[in-house]
Amino acid sequence: MVVRNSEIADIFYELADFLEIEAANQFRVRAYRTAARNIESLPQNVAEMVDKGEDLTGLPGIGKDLAAKLAEIVKSGRLPQLEDIKQRLPAGLIDLLRIGEVGPRRVKMLHQNLGITGIEDLEKAAREQQVRKLPGFGPKAEEKILEQINRVRGMSPGEKRLRLPAVEQIAQSLVEVLVEISGVKRIDLAGSYRRKQETVGDLDILVACENPSEVMDRFVSYGGAIQVLERGATRSSIMLRSGFHVDVRVVPDESFGAALLYFTGSKAHSIALRKMGMKSNLKINEYGVFSGGDRVAGATEQEVYAQVGLPYIEPELRENRGEIEAALRDGLPHLITLEDIRGDLHIHTSATEGRATLKEMAVAARERGYQYIAVTDHSRRLAMTRGLNEDRLSEQIKEIDELNQTFSDFLVLKGIEVDVYEDGSLDLSPQILEKLDLVVCSIHHKFDLPGEKQTQRIIRALRHPYFIVLAHPTGRIIGEREPYEVDMEAIIRAARENGCALELNSQTDRLDLADIYCKMAKEMGVKIAISSDAHSLSELDLMRYGITQARRGWLEKPDVLNARSLEEIMEIFRQNRPASSPARTSGP
DNA sequence: GCCGTTTTCGGCCCGACTGTTTTCAGTCG
Numbered sequence: 001m002v003v004r005n006s007e008i009a010d011i012f013y014e015l016a017d018f019l020e021i022e023a024a025n026q027f028r029v030r031a032y033r034t035a036a037r038n039i040e041s042l043p044q045n046v047a048e049m050v051d052k053g054e055d056l057t058g059l060p061g062i063g064k065d066l067a068a069k070l071a072e073i074v075k076s077g078r079l080p081q082l083e084d085i086k087q088r089l090p091a092g093l094i095d096l097l098r099i100g101e102v103g104p105r106r107v108k109m110l111h112q113n114l115g116i117t118g119i120e121d122l123e124k125a126a127r128e129q130q131v132r133k134l135p136g137f138g139p140k141a142e143e144k145i146l147e148q149i150n151r152v153r154g155m156s157p158g159e160k161r162l163r164l165p166a167v168e169q170i171a172q173s174l175v176e177v178l179v180e181i182s183g184v185k186r187i188d189l190a191g192s193y194r195r196k197q198e199t200v201g202d203l204d205i206l207v208a209c210e211n212p213s214e215v216m217d218r219f220v221s222y223g224g225a226i227q228v229l230e231r232g233a234t235r236s237s238i239m240l241r242s243g244f245h246v247d248v249r250v251v252p253d254e255s256f257g258a259a260l261l262y263f264t265g266s267k268a269h270s271i272a273l274r275k276m277g278m279k280s281n282l283k284i285n286e287y288g289v290f291s292g293g294d295r296v297a298g299a300t301e302q303e304v305y306a307q308v309g310l311p312y313i314e315p316e317l318r319e320n321r322g323e324i325e326a327a328l329r330d331g332l333p334h335l336i337t338l339e340d341i342r343g344d345l346h347i348h349t350s351a352t353e354g355r356a357t358l359k360e361m362a363v364a365a366r367e368r369g370y371q372y373i374a375v376t377d378h379s380r381r382l383a384m385t386r387g388l389n390e391d392r393l394s395e396q397i398k399e400i401d402e403l404n405q406t407f408s409d410f411l412v413l414k415g416i417e418v419d420v421y422e423d424g425s426l427d428l429s430p431q432i433l434e435k436l437d438l439v440v441c442s443i444h445h446k447f448d449l450p451g452e453k454q455t456q457r458i459i460r461a462l463r464h465p466y467f468i469v470l471a472h473p474t475g476r477i478i479g480e481r482e483p484y485e486v487d488m489e490a491i492i493r494a495a496r497e498n499g500c501a502l503e504l505n506s507q508t509d510r511l512d513l514a515d516i517y518c519k520m521a522k523e524m525g526v527k528i529a530i531s532s533d534a535h536s537l538s539e540l541d542l543m544r545y546g547i548t549q550a551r552r553g554w555l556e557k558p559d560v561l562n563a564r565s566l567e568e569i570m571e572i573f574r575q576n577r578p579a580s581s582p583a584r585t586s587g588p
Numbered sequence: 589g590c591c592g593t594t595t596t597c598g599g600c601c602c603g604a605c606t607g608t609t610t611t612c613a614g615t616c617g
Contacts, residue, residue, distance in 0.1 A: 027600055031589035063590050103615050138608055191617085204617085232605050247617085262602090267617070274601045285602055
């Protein structure tokens with residue numbers, strides 16, 4: 001497992017960019033991008049499939065030619081075609097595409113006429129007012145290019161996309177402004193925000209209103225905007241101080257459903273729906289569904305789906321990853337909701353790095369309607385968090401027993417988030433672990449082991465008799481740290497063999513497991529624990545981000561460990577233990 | 589470059605906004 005799917009996808013994306021600059025057939029370019037997108041969201045490892053000699057042409061968007069290229073990439077780590085094209089075109093041209101206002105056509109023009117090879121050249125040419133002389137460019141374009149260069153420069157890689165809580169705040173203050181406008185009938189947030197992607201590149205707001213001009217006026221004069229990027233009759237776009245873009249689109253009430261569907265995307269989902277429509281001679285656009293000249297649907301999303309013979313599909317599923325096929329065979333999942341959650345299986349207290357006491361956390365969890373929480377402070381190796389050694393853990397166990405005496409309808413489970421060493425052994429002895437209800441294991445050091453070693457480290461830990469949940473299984477920090485190089489399929493298989501569950505960590509910089517692995521675990525019969533990993537009272541509410549991620553991973557109530565009642569979950573934990581080990585916490 | 593219940597060839601989603609085009613190309617989503 002040397003080449004990752006994401007690396008293969010990047011090669012195809014890069015090739016597509018170059019081909020587009022060379023003005024290659026647009027459908028060929030599209031084929032590479034479609035293939036890249038599909039490979040990215042593929043749970044199986046392409047490299048592994050190649051090694052096993054599996055037929056890649058069965059994958060969506062992969063034909064004979066791309067299958068051969070995939071094999072080539074897996075075997076050599078390179079794609080000769082990409083290297084050839086890099087001989088002809090400077091690599092810096094790709095960077096130019098990141099600049100707004102500049103697309104492939106203009107990159108070609110800039111390269112051929114001004115010899116521009118990268119952002120530095122472009123900045124120089126624009127300052128010397130050379131760019132405005134080219135056909136299709138003018139002073140405005142030149143000015144915008146300079147602005148864009150500054151924006152791209154000032155941006156750290158993590159800044160480009162925001163995590164969900166940040167977008168929520170932005171959305172809230174904008175909606176407060178727009179909802180005041182007379183004639184506004186509906187406002188909805190669309191785009192990747194509505195699909196609850198891990199990060200959001202820009203925010204799409206959809207408004208149903210009879211007088212679009214007032215909405216446009218109010219929106220472009222919003223106090224948080226530092227620049228108006230576009231100002232049209234029904235669509236406008238602003239940039240906030242952070243560099244984040246917000247688009248507003250106004251449509252008539254009778255088109256709202258079609259527009260919401262269209263602006264929610266994903267692009268691949270929308271395209272698939274339109275193609276289905278075409279087969280029935282229906283044209284689908286953001287104004288509705290049209291048969292001949294007649295509009296036959298559009299007020300609601302349900303109406304539009306119904307026209308192509310589909311039930312309503314939840315936004316989190318709209319990635320064209322099999323949801324349309326599932327809908328056609330009446331096999332859509334009944335997605336998990338926050339209301340299904342009965343408890344939280346990963347929280348910290350002030351005994352280690354948490355900011356609230358054991359009792360405070362328990363009371364807050366009970367107030368949220370939970371039946372149980374598991375206290376899972378860090379183990380001793382994590383010294384900077386004052387990780388618990390066996391003595392301190394024993395004290396905590398006593399404290400939990402005492403606290404549980406005070407509840408009649410709620411139970412605190414005894415747990416630990418124990419560190420997994422490089423050799424796969426655990427940071428605490430079996431003698432103390434057996435006194436716990438729940439052992440959550442995680443990796444906090446040696447993130448960069450080679451894939452095979454990291455995978456074996458985790459598999460060895462999964463075989464430990466007291467291991468129950470693997471916390472933040474891939475260790476990624478979104479925008480900051482890549483996931484470990486692990487073979488997730490092998491880990492999920494080992495989890496199944498050993499009766500273990502995987503965690504979906506709800507911290508918004510983790511959201512680990514990723515959606516595609518949630519789906520893979522579900523399909524392989526491995527349960528998921530959706531956990532807050534709360535370090536404070538308010539962080540208990542992060543659970544809802546775990547839920548939306550779980551929904552993106554097609555998870556249903558039966559797939560989720562902590563959607564079980566206290567009795568059920570205690571029974572599962574009991575079954576998972578060696579027969580000789582004593583009973584522990586008793587129910588209320 | 590992919591794909592196929594009209595097709596192995598000839599299609600491939602659709603529209604808004606901007607700037608510089610005087611009728612539309614390029615970009616974006």
